Amino acid sequence: MENRLDAIPAELLLALLDNPYESLILVDADGIVRFMSSSTDGSYAVPLSEAVGKHIAEVNPETRLPKIMQTGKAEIGRSMLVKDKERIIARIPLVADGRVVGAAGKLMFSSPRKLKRLIHRIESLEKQLDFYRQEVRQIYGIRFSFDNIIGQSAKMEAAKTLARKAAENDSPVIILGESGTGKEMFAHAIHQASRRSPNNFIRINCSAIPAELVESELFGYDPGAFTGASRQGRVGKFELAHGGTIFLDEIGEMPLSMQVKLMRVLQDKEIEHIGGGKPRRIDFRIISATNRELEGMIRKGSFRLDLFYRLNVMVIHLPCLRDIPEDIPLIFESILKKLGRDRRIPIESVSPSVIDVLMNYRWPGNIRELRNVAERAMIVCINNRIEIQDLPAGLVSEVKAGNPRQAKPILLKNAMEAAERRLIEDALNYCQQNKVKAADMLGIHRTGLYQKLKKYGMI
Ligand SMILES: Nc1ncnc2c1ncn2[C@@H]1O[C@H](COP(=O)(O)OP(=O)(O)OP(=O)(O)O)[C@@H](O)[C@H]1O
Ligand SMILES: [Mg+2]
Numbered sequence: 360m361e362n363r364l365d366a367i368p369a370e371l372l373l374a375l376l377d378n379p380y381e382s383l384i385l386v387d388a389d390g391i392v393r394f395m396s397s398s399t400d401g402s403y404a405v406p407l408s409e410a411v412g413k414h415i416a417e418v419n420p421e422t423r424l425p426k427i428m429q430t431g432k433a434e435i436g437r438s439m440l441v442k443d444k445e446r447i448i449a450r451i452p453l454v455a456d457g458r459v460v461g462a463a464g465k466l467m468f469s470s471p472r473k474l475k476r477l478i479h480r481i482e483s484l485e486k487q488l489d490f491y492r493q494e495v496r497q498i499y500g501i502r503f504s505f506d507n508i509i510g511q512s513a514k515m516e517a518a519k520t521l522a523r524k525a526a527e528n529d530s531p532v533i534i535l536g537e538s539g540t541g542k543e544m545f546a547h548a549i550h551q552a553s554r555r556s557p558n559n560f561i562r563i564n565c566s567a568i569p570a571e572l573v574e575s576e577l578f579g580y581d582p583g584a585f586t587g588a589s590r591q592g593r594v595g596k597f598e599l600a601h602g603g604t605i606f607l608d609e610i611g612e613m614p615l616s617m618q619v620k621l622m623r624v625l626q627d628k629e630i631e632h633i634g635g636g637k638p639r640r641i642d643f644r645i646i647s648a649t650n651r652e653l654e655g656m657i658r659k660g661s662f663r664l665d666l667f668y669r670l671n672v673m674v675i676h677l678p679c680l681r682d683i684p685e686d687i688p689l690i691f692e693s694i695l696k697k698l699g700r701d702r703r704i705p706i707e708s709v710s711p712s713v714i715d716v717l718m719n720y721r722w723p724g725n726i727r728e729l730r731n732v733a734e735r736a737m738i739v740c741i742n743n744r745i746e747i748q749d750l751p752a753g754l755v756s757e758v759k760a761g762n763p764r765q766a767k768p769i770l771l772k773n774a775m776e777a778a779e780r781r782l783i784e785d786a787l788n789y790c791q792q793n794k795v796k797a798a799d800m801l802g803i804h805r806t807g808l809y810q811k812l813k814k815y816g817m818i
Pocket of ligand 1: 536
């Protein structure tokens, strides 16, 4: 101890004790004042020059320093009247070799107002934190439940039953299905129906995290862990998911280096911030999803077999839309109803020929594509009734081409109109919706184009 003090120049010690930002009184074991900082001058009845050597009770009759020397217990943040002014102070017993050798009185806030201001600041920061916590919950929170998943076909019901089972336990779930079949929706619904729903649902898009950011995104880091790290540090996605669900979307796109790291976390259920720190235990449930064929990737060496076994515990296959044509009318109409409510466009009817076309289309984009078709039809339709011309012309012509029996009843006029619509659409897209240029490209007059746009409900 002495050695450490010896290293401090006396003037430095004095400057520390006597700095203008803090008021300090030191008394010895007998209660005699040994030091009072300059900033205390004028606060007590006895001036600074006369205080040293006097008993503290003479300087400040309200003092409790002798009392805390008896109890040995510090009193922090107490209020005290000094010359009729309320101050927030700390009283600290000073101990050496296990013996109380004196006490220090320190001014913490020169008025309760300043303390109140600090408390107010802390309260407002806590409120902000609460707000951001809620925002995080909203962003990462539940957007879909089983009620939002439409479809009554046997295949869809089987998938929903299995997913409901999965919600009852904590086993890893993998959701397989083509693009747009509702994998993310199912993952949300499982989380929502599980005991984990009060906590976060954290989606990690495995194809979108650059390799060099994987670790900081997933595991987080302490403040200043590496050059370029943010000063506040960063909470990793696994920590955000504590008590909740991690959704590893597009797991088939996960680079091998990330697969190794993920495997470790799944085994240990522990994460470590970059730059060390104590490992933290995290309680999470894993749901993964992919539209890739993982077995093939394993054979080629681009997906780890051990990781596959970890993830592939409960497997939910989502049907592609062309395999459940019986669900198409229901899904189409439900989407129209919901979008119609949101946008205040009430759709009164859908022509049977529309349903017929929809049920015969291949739907490479599955329910997402059906949703887009419904949204577009809702916008372009006339008199709140959806007709064949409200469907994308490409879709209609593909169905007709693939199904000549269906093509028969189409009038030449309708076929020509559909083709015309498609050409106009293409020209507008090509010209980035510039109608003058599009009319030019089509070799028609601008007013002619406007007439056709109006006829087809395209404006
Ligand atoms: N069964 C369903 N009922 C109603 N809407 C659905 C259904 N399945 C999917 N959708 C809608 O289709 C869109 C795509 O769904 P989602 O994002 O879950 O698909 P995905 O399988 O994750 O696709 P991708 O592989 O392209 O990421 C969403 O807008 C969703 O609302
Ligand atoms: Mg998805």
